Amino acid sequence: MKATFPHLLHLDVALGFLYSSLGIDVVYPPPITKKTIDIGVKLAPQNACFPLKVTLGNFIESIEKGADTLFMAGGVGPCRFGYYAQIQRIILEDLGYQVRFVLLDHPRYGWIPFLQALRAMSGRVLSPLRLKRTVSLAWKILRFTEDLEAQRRALRCRVVDKDLLDNVIDGAIDRLRSVSSEAEFERIKREAEEAINALELHEAQKLLRVGIVGEVYVAQEKRINFNVEKLLGDLGVYVHNSVSTVEYVLHTLPFTKSKEKLEAWQMAKPYLRRFVGGEGIDSVGSTIRYAKQGFDGVVHLYPFTCMPEIVAKSVLTRVKEDFNLPILHLAIDEHSGEAGLITRVEAFVDVLERRKMNSKEKVEVW
Amino acid sequence: MELYLGVDVGSVTTKFVLMDARKNIVASCYLKTSGDPIAALKEGLKYIKAHFPPQGEIKAVGTTGSARHLAGVVVGADIIKNEITAHAVAALTRVPEVRTVFEIGGQDSKLIIIRDGVVEDFAMNTICAAGTGSFLEHQAVRLNIPIEEFGKLALQAKQAVRIAGRCTVFAESDMIHKQQLGFGKAEIIKGLCEALVRNFMNNLATGKRIEDPIVFQGGVAANQGIVQAFRDFFGGKKKIIVPPEHGVMGAWGAAILAMEYAPARTAFQGFEVIEKSFKNFSFNCLDCPNSCEVVVLEEEGEVKALWGSRCGKWTPRSVTQKFKEDLSFVLEREVAFSDETQSSGR
Numbered sequence: 231m232k233a234t235f236p237h238l239l240h241l242d243v244a245l246g247f248l249y250s251s252l253g254i255d256v257v258y259p260p261p262i263t264k265k266t267i268d269i270g271v272k273l274a275p276q277n278a279c280f281p282l283k284v285t286l287g288n289f290i291e292s293i294e295k296g297a298d299t300l301f302m303a304g305g306v307g308p309c310r311f312g313y314y315a316q317i318q319r320i321i322l323e324d325l326g327y328q329v330r331f332v333l334l335d336h337p338r339y340g341w342i343p344f345l346q347a348l349r350a351m352s353g354r355v356l357s358p359l360r361l362k363r364t365v366s367l368a369w370k371i372l373r374f375t376e377d378l379e380a381q382r383r384a385l386r387c388r389v390v391d392k393d394l395l396d397n398v399i400d401g402a403i404d405r406l407r408s409v410s411s412e413a414e415f416e417r418i419k420r421e422a423e424e425a426i427n428a429l430e431l432h433e434a435q436k437l438l439r440v441g442i443v444g445e446v447y448v449a450q451e452k453r454i455n456f457n458v459e460k461l462l463g464d465l466g467v468y469v470h471n472s473v474s475t476v477e478y479v480l481h482t483l484p485f486t487k488s489k490e491k492l493e494a495w496q497m498a499k500p501y502l503r504r505f506v507g508g509e510g511i512d513s514v515g516s517t518i519r520y521a522k523q524g525f526d527g528v529v530h531l532y533p534f535t536c537m538p539e540i541v542a543k544s545v546l547t548r549v550k551e552d553f554n555l556p557i558l559h560l561a562i563d564e565h566s567g568e569a570g571l572i573t574r575v576e577a578f579v580d581v582l583e584r585r586k587m588n589s590k591e592k593v594e595v596w
Numbered sequence: 597m598e599l600y601l602g603v604d605v606g607s608v609t610t611k612f613v614l615m616d617a618r619k620n621i622v623a624s625c626y627l628k629t630s631g632d633p634i635a636a637l638k639e640g641l642k643y644i645k646a647h648f649p650p651q652g653e654i655k656a657v658g659t660t661g662s663a664r665h666l667a668g669v670v671v672g673a674d675i676i677k678n679e680i681t682a683h684a685v686a687a688l689t690r691v692p693e694v695r696t697v698f699e700i701g702g703q704d705s706k707l708i709i710i711r712d713g714v715v716e717d718f719a720m721n722t723i724c725a726a727g728t729g730s731f732l733e734h735q736a737v738r739l740n741i742p743i744e745e746f747g748k749l750a751l752q753a754k755q756a757v758r759i760a761g762r763c764t765v766f767a768e769s770d771m772i773h774k775q776q777l778g779f780g781k782a783e784i785i786k787g788l789c790e791a792l793v794r795n796f797m798n799n800l801a802t803g804k805r806i807e808d809p810i811v812f813q814g815g816v817a818a819n820q821g822i823v824q825a826f827r828d829f830f831g832g833k834k835k836i837i838v839p840p841e842h843g844v845m846g847a848w849g850a851a852i853l854a855m856e857y858a859p860a861r862t863a864f865q866g867f868e869v870i871e872k873s874f875k876n877f878s879f880n881c882l883d884c885p886n887s888c889e890v891v892v893l894e895e896e897g898e899v900k901a902l903w904g905s906r907c908g909k910w911t912p913r914s915v916t917q918k919f920k921e922d923l924s925f926v927l928e929r930e931v932a933f934s935d936e937t938q939s940s941g942r
Contacts, residue, residue, distance in 0.1 A: 263885035263886040264885060264886045264887060556717065569662060570704075570720065573662075573678045573720070574680075574718075576677075576678040577679075577680035580715070581715045581716070581718070584715060588712070
């Protein structure tokens with residue numbers, strides 16, 4: 231069995247470690263490039279969500295590299311994500327690929343298929359203790375890749391040498407790919423933290439702070455969203471992203487809950503009570519949280535035609551007025567033009583800057 | 597005399613504004629870009645040079661528009677700003693109490709919401725150009741009317757024909773259908789103007805509170821038919837101001853931003869730029885499947901700037917180095933490039 235899985239930021243680092251430690255041969259999907267997107271766009275239905283197209287591109291590229299078993303997550307709900315795996319399976323069957331599709335659905339929709347999928351994904355039988363250790367280390371790796379990205383977002387606006395920051399973070403993520411033991415992981419983590427702490431920073435001025443909310447895939451996957459985080463960072467903005475795979479997994483698994491998500495859902499209540507699928511409530515709740523934390527603005531990223539996020543977008547119009555918080559909505563798909571996106575992000579930052587200047591002047595007058 | 601230069605290179609037109617320290621326009625011009633921004637830039641500089649006041653000195657330069665980065669390198673800009681900010685700044689200078697800005701240019705349209713002298717919100721058309729100048733120009737050609745006459749003719753109409761304006765192509769078929777039914781040109785044009793306004797309001801103004809005074813600027817503001825259609829849309833209840841400088845507001849805004857930025861020494865390249873030779877070419881970097889199209893700008897045979905390299909490995913130095921090391925690299929690309937032009941030219 232040669233297994234593969236779709237990309238989601240640095241998920242491949244953690245999953246690669248997990249599966250290979252479980253004795254499964256892993257075929258890593260090539261990085262998402264224009265070619266990946268072209269393949270997905272060509273084969274998927276035209277009005278399918280953009281993430282479906284990109285992950286389909288991942289699968290095809292992996293199959294060409296020799297993968298024969300595809301691992302994919304699923305779900306059922308107002309969001310179309312539940313259909314992804316089914317549609318992709320049918321497309322691959324129609325194309326004549328002989329592959330096995332292992333779908334990890336929520337146990338709510340049947341414990342037997344859930345356990346069967348888990349069994350397929352756990353490879354050679356390990357002792358329960360080793361299994362636990364492996365899973366917990368994979369989890370730590372995933373968390374740490376997210377921490378590294380969070381550091382990159384937070385420091386980009388202040389660091390003297392931006393290329394050095396990228397080198398340190400990308401280097402650490404690369405080193406994580408070869409981790410084989412807990413001790414090695416801890417060493418890489420310590421060294422990366424030391425390197426980050428050693429970075430030369432500009433004086434902490436009153437920086438603009440922008441939060442990112444939106445759909446779990448598009449809001450995180452930099453290779454799809456034109457790297458809005460970098461764009462903002464280069465304009466001198468401190469960026470925080472409320473979307474995280476760790477929280478998503480915590481909230482989806484049957485026995486765990488994400489505190490962050492529960493908090494966001496609570497905050498969203500005056501505006502949106504009903505689960506609208508996907509990250510609809512999270513987008514609303516996280517925006518309110520950013521407003522309460524005094525952020526200067528919010529960027530809302532979602533795939534074009536994403537139903538839950540369109541609901542969130544309409545609700546956010548009210549939030550925007552009530553909290554006097556500028557929100558930039560960016561719908562992303564294969565037709566998105568980079569020039570227009572850059573212009574809007576730049577203009578958005580100008581808006582935030584001028585608002586901040588203006589409010590300062592007012593305070594001084596009083 | 598301290599002067600500030602603002603340049604706005606748009607998809608269809610290129611605008612220059614020369615401004616004094618009191619934000620008064622000393623000279624301005626409005627040219628067709630005609631797909632060659634560098635030629636348009638040179639032509640604009642020639643005009644400004646010819647109208648340059650004696651003892652004038654350029655203290656700062658600002659560029660804006662879709663080719664702002666290119667213009668910034670060619671002319672030498674101290675500040676490179678997006679169109680939205682530039683337009684808002686100019687509107688605020690012209691009409692300080694402005695609360696809404698409509699800007700309709702060749703290929704994009706913008707709506708800017710201003711409250712208490714600060715931009716609060718904005719929207720830009722992203723998926724369709726049906727509400728822009730190109731749409732009108734296309735229909736003008738179709739009706740065989742010079743675009744300059746278009747607006748005037750609309751005002752002569754006694755009634756408007758309702759034309760489906762969501763999509764350029766369907767608007768055209770609907771227009772032909774209405775012509776076949778026997779409606780006059782003036783009525784059809786009025787219908788088109790109303791369709792454009794409906795499209796603008798539907799695309800950009802949804803969920804936004806439009807308060808007056810509204811400043812209407814951009815090339816399309818010259819079209820009286822559209823101005824009237826906007827007035828009709830609001831039932832004459834909102835004050836719409838079309839400033840006489842409506843065509844060059846972006847460039848004016850860029851000049852104002854350059855003045856505010858106040859560099860110690862300007863990056864302006866001087867009027868010698870007119871005499872310099874620039875070459876623009878592109879190659880496809882095939883080092884990874886992203887296959888970025890890298891656009892290179894050469895000044896006098898030297899790589900001055902480049903765009904489009906996603907990973908950032910291509911810098912002016914690395915491109916020059918690559919050219920020196922590997923002549924086949926250039927030739928290969930040129931061959932590939934000419935092949936492409938041939939096949940697309942068929």
